[in-house]
Amino acid sequence: MRAAFSLKRVISWSVLIFFFLFLAYPIIQIVLTAFPRSDGSSLDIFTPEWQRSFANSLKYSLAATSCSTILGFFLAYGNNFTRINRRFLKVNESVLHFPMLLPTITYGFVLIYAFGKQGLWSKVFQQELFHIYGSIGILLGFIIYTLPPIFILINNSMKYLDTQLFIVSRLMGDSWYRSLYKTILNPLTRVLAVAFLQGFFMSFTDFGIPSAVGGQTPFITTLLYEGFMGTIPDFQFGSLVALTMLLPSIISILVLNYLQKKVVRYERPRQAVIKKNPVRDWCFRLLFISISLFILGVFAVLIIIPMVSNWPYELTPTFNNFARFIQDDSLILTLKNSLLMALLTAGVGTIIAYSAAILTSRERKLYKVNQVIDSIATITNSIPGMVLGVAYLLLFSGSQLHNTLLILVIVTVVHYFSTPYQMAKEALQKMNLNWENTAKLMGDSWLKTVWRILIPNSKVTIIDIFAYYFFNSMVTISAVIFLTSANTMVITAKLKELQHFGRFNDIFMLSLFLLVINLVMQGITQIIKRIASSTFPSQTAGKKLPTKLTAIQRNKV
Numbered sequence: 001m002r003a004a005f006s007l008k009r010v011i012s013w014s015v016l017i018f019f020f021l022f023l024a025y026p027i028i029q030i031v032l033t034a035f036p037r038s039d040g041s042s043l044d045i046f047t048p049e050w051q052r053s054f055a056n057s058l059k060y061s062l063a064a065t066s067c068s069t070i071l072g073f074f075l076a077y078g079n080n081f082t083r084i085n086r087r088f089l090k091v092n093e094s095v096l097h098f099p100m101l102l103p104t105i106t107y108g109f110v111l112i113y114a115f116g117k118q119g120l121w122s123k124v125f126q127q128e129l130f131h132i133y134g135s136i137g138i139l140l141g142f143i144i145y146t147l148p149p150i151f152i153l154i155n156n157s158m159k160y161l162d163t164q165l166f167i168v169s170r171l172m173g174d175s176w177y178r179s180l181y182k183t184i185l186n187p188l189t190r191v192l193a194v195a196f197l198q199g200f201f202m203s204f205t206d207f208g209i210p211s212a213v214g215g216q217t218p219f220i221t222t223l224l225y226e227g228f229m230g231t232i233p234d235f236q237f238g239s240l241v242a243l244t245m246l247l248p249s250i251i252s253i254l255v256l257n258y259l260q261k262k263v264v265r266y267e268r269p270r271q272a273v274i275k276k277n278p279v280r281d282w283c284f285r286l287l288f289i290s291i292s293l294f295i296l297g298v299f300a301v302l303i304i305i306p307m308v309s310n311w312p313y314e315l316t317p318t319f320n321n322f323a324r325f326i327q328d329d330s331l332i333l334t335l336k337n338s339l340l341m342a343l344l345t346a347g348v349g350t351i352i353a354y355s356a357a358i359l360t361s362r363e364r365k366l367y368k369v370n371q372v373i374d375s376i377a378t379i380t381n382s383i384p385g386m387v388l389g390v391a392y393l394l395l396f397s398g399s400q401l402h403n404t405l406l407i408l409v410i411v412t413v414v415h416y417f418s419t420p421y422q423m424a425k426e427a428l429q430k431m432n433l434n435w436e437n438t439a440k441l442m443g444d445s446w447l448k449t450v451w452r453i454l455i456p457n458s459k460v461t462i463i464d465i466f467a468y469y470f471f472n473s474m475v476t477i478s479a480v481i482f483l484t485s486a487n488t489m490v491i492t493a494k495l496k497e498l499q500h501f502g503r504f505n506d507i508f509m510l511s512l513f514l515l516v517i518n519l520v521m522q523g524i525t526q527i528i529k530r531i532a533s534s535t536f537p538s539q540t541a542g543k544k545l546p547t548k549l550t551a552i553q554r555n556k557v
Contacts, residue, residue, distance in 0.1 A: 007447060008359060012369045015356050019376050022414050026391030027383070033394055034239035045240040053218040054244065060135075060219075061203035064142030065150075069196045071143075071291070072150035077184075078284030080158045083274050088285070095292040098299065100148050101518040103475040103492045106302070106511045107141045108212020109504065113301040118312045120301050137213030144295065145209065146199035153198070157191040158184075197252045204248050205384035208477050211496065220245055221478070224386055228393065228482060235394065242387045249382040302515070306508045325509040330486075331494070335513055338490040341408050342473035349413040349420060349469040350462060357424035358450060362431075381418035385478030388415055393482045403485035411479045416472045420465040427461035428454065459532035467525040474518055 075096070079089050099107065114120050115132045122128045130136050161184060185192075210219040220241065227238025305311050306321045325331055360374045392411050401407045435453050440446075455462065477492035484493040491514050498507045 008363075009367075009369075011355055012359050012367070012373065015352060015359070015373055016369055016376075018352065019373070019414070022392075022410050023376065023380065023383075023388075026388065026395045029395045030239045030242055030387070030391045033235055034243055045237065045244065049218065050220075050223065050241065050244070053220045053223040056217055057204050057220040060138050060142060061200050064139050064203050065146055065196055065199035067139070068143050068146040068150045068199050069154075069192060071147055072154050072195060073188075073192065074284075074287060075151050075291070076155040076158045078287060079155055080161075081274060082281050082284050083276060084281050084285060084288075089288070092288040092292045095295055096151060097148050098295060099144050101471065101475070101515055101522070102299075102302075102511060103477050103495065103514070104141070104145050104206050104208030105212050105477055105492060105495050105499075106208070106507075106514075107144055107298075108137070108209050109495075109499070109507055109511070110298055110301050111137050111141060111213055113305055113311070113504070113508075114298050120304065121297065123312060133213055133215035134217055137215075138209060138217065141209035141213055142203045142206070144298065145206065146202050147291075149202070150195040150199050153195040154188065154191060157188060161187060194256065197255060201248055201252055201382070201384075205245060205386060205478060207386060207481065208492070212499065221386055224390065225481070228390060238390060239394070242384075242390045245384050245387055249384070253379070253382055302508055302511055306505055306512060321505045321509060325506060328506070330489075331506060331510065333487075334489045334491055334494045334510065337405065337488055338474060338492075338514070339517060341405050341412070341490055342470045344405070344409045345412045345473040346466045346469040348409060349416065350465045352413060353417060353420035353465055354424045354458075354462060357421055357428055358454065361425045361428040362454070377418050377421040379418075380414060381416070383415070385411075385415050385476060386481075389479035389482035392479070403483075403488060405488050407483055408480050408488060408490065411483065412473050412476055413469070415476070415479055416469060420468055423461055423465055423468070424458070427458045431457060460529050463525055463529050463532060467521065470521055471518055474514055 078084065079093070111132055112119065115122060115129055115137075117128050119128075119132070205221065207221040207225060210217070210222050211225070214222060224238055224241045224245065227234055227241055307317055307319075308315045309318045309320065356373050356377065360370045363370065388411050392407060396402050396407060401410075431454065435449070440449070475492065477496070480490055481493050481496060484490055489497070491510050495507055495510060498504075498510070
């Protein structure tokens with residue numbers, strides 16, 4: 001017992017020290033760099049340039065997220081409250097998830113080659129449909145970026161609504177609009193707010209889309225990038241800009257804590273039979289088809305451009321671009337670095353997130369150190385990746401970690417820690433808390449119990465955590481853009497470098513390879529999950545526990 005207790009405390013303190021060194025301490029370093037100047041004078045951050053950049057980030061993020069939330073709600077409604085064919089909905093849902101497999105900087109490039117003066121659709125319609133640089137391009141990029149996660153959040157919550165309450169409301173004389181509000185909109189208030197805040201935060205802190213199609217429009221992220229990576233770097237000004245990027249994080253945390261009180265629970269959700277309504281169903285079919293065709297139309301250039309000799313002047317099919325890409329050692333090294341970084345991040349991140357979740361979800365008495373870990377987990381997703389990247393640049397520049405893949409792995413693990421941790425925690429909390437005590441009576445150590453009981457019963461969740469870290473590592477740009485070097489260049493940072501030299505064929509080839517890697521990994525994880533599910537059909541069931549252990553549990557020892 002003492003050994004198990006000591007091992008738990010060692011793991012707890014190890015996780016806490018990890019987050020102190022790689023989260024708290026770097027943020028402190030930003031504050032120390034920002035205040036004060038070495039000569040004691042102050043620096044005015046609220047310059048006209050900062051005000052324009054902050055206002056643009058705020059304005060475009062609010063506008064794009066509002067559109068994405070409205071679209072996400074209607075798509076989720078059509079997915080759950082119509083009689084449209086399930087296979088049709090599944091195909092459109094897959095198309096909607098497609099942009100999540102690519103980095104945001106790629107969105108900007110495909111928008112340029114789809115709707116620019118020499119773009120694919122400009123050629124098809126013999127005219128430029130709209131000016132892609134500036135407002136329209138940024139809004140379209142942000143909507144494509146934020147719509148998939150917003151839709152997923154709303155759609156998943158909508159599945160658990162008690163739709164029979166809608167019938168009860170109508171029988172009581174409520175109008176259709178009032179019934180819709182009381183039985184669907186009101187229970188989803190918190191989810192809609194969470195989806196909106198997540199979309200806003202993603203847009204506000206994104207660097208890829210503004211850098212690709214922003215044109216002359218300044219954004220807070222591009223201002224931060226110029227502060228550290230521009231012609232004349234100003235680390236103090238850049239640190240102050242980074243601190244101002246934390247303002248939305250603080251506001252979002254306060255709003256989410258308030259909305260926690262708005263959770264609506266049902267004893268037993270019931271599903272009502274959906275009435276036939278061909279007009280309604282066709283309207284939603286057109287909505288799904290329109291959005292799917294737009295997404296496919298935008299990303300079609302990702303495949304078309306690399307397969308022609310010289311867009312838009314020589315359109316003969318060719319594989320020369322592919323051959324040149326394979327012969328470029330720097331591009332192949334970038335692919336290898338990205339894949340290695342993603343695998344290492346997924347492995348290390350899964351171990352840390354799962355270990356932390358075990359300590360905070362399987363203990364009847366939560367020690368203070370574990371309470372601190374649980375609190376840290378709610379903060380990590382709210383800190384912009386660019387802020388973490390800047391903090392690591394300031395803190396580890398000149399150290400042994402500088403210009404290594406390890407620092408890229410660490411910053412990505414910290415940045416995306418919250419969601420994997422919550423996934424593991426929810427899975428572990430659903431399991432019987434007596435399993436450890438029963439195993440202890442049988443003479444098993446705590447570590448053996450984790451290995452033989454908890455891990456096998458949460459295999460699917462562990463695979464999901466690994467996949468989440470892998471995909472996000474492949475597409476992240478905000479943090480790693482400050483930390484890569486020639487030897488540790490990853491795909492997303494390389495895309496920015498290639499943009500500077502106008503090598504768009506290589507940009508699309510890299511993006512295409514990234515997409516293929518993510519699709520292959522997605523297929524592999526689905527196969528592994530199917531095998532794991534067939535072995536352990538329920539992560540919360542005790543059917544697969546050793547016979548002796550289940551017998552003891554039945555006797556309530």
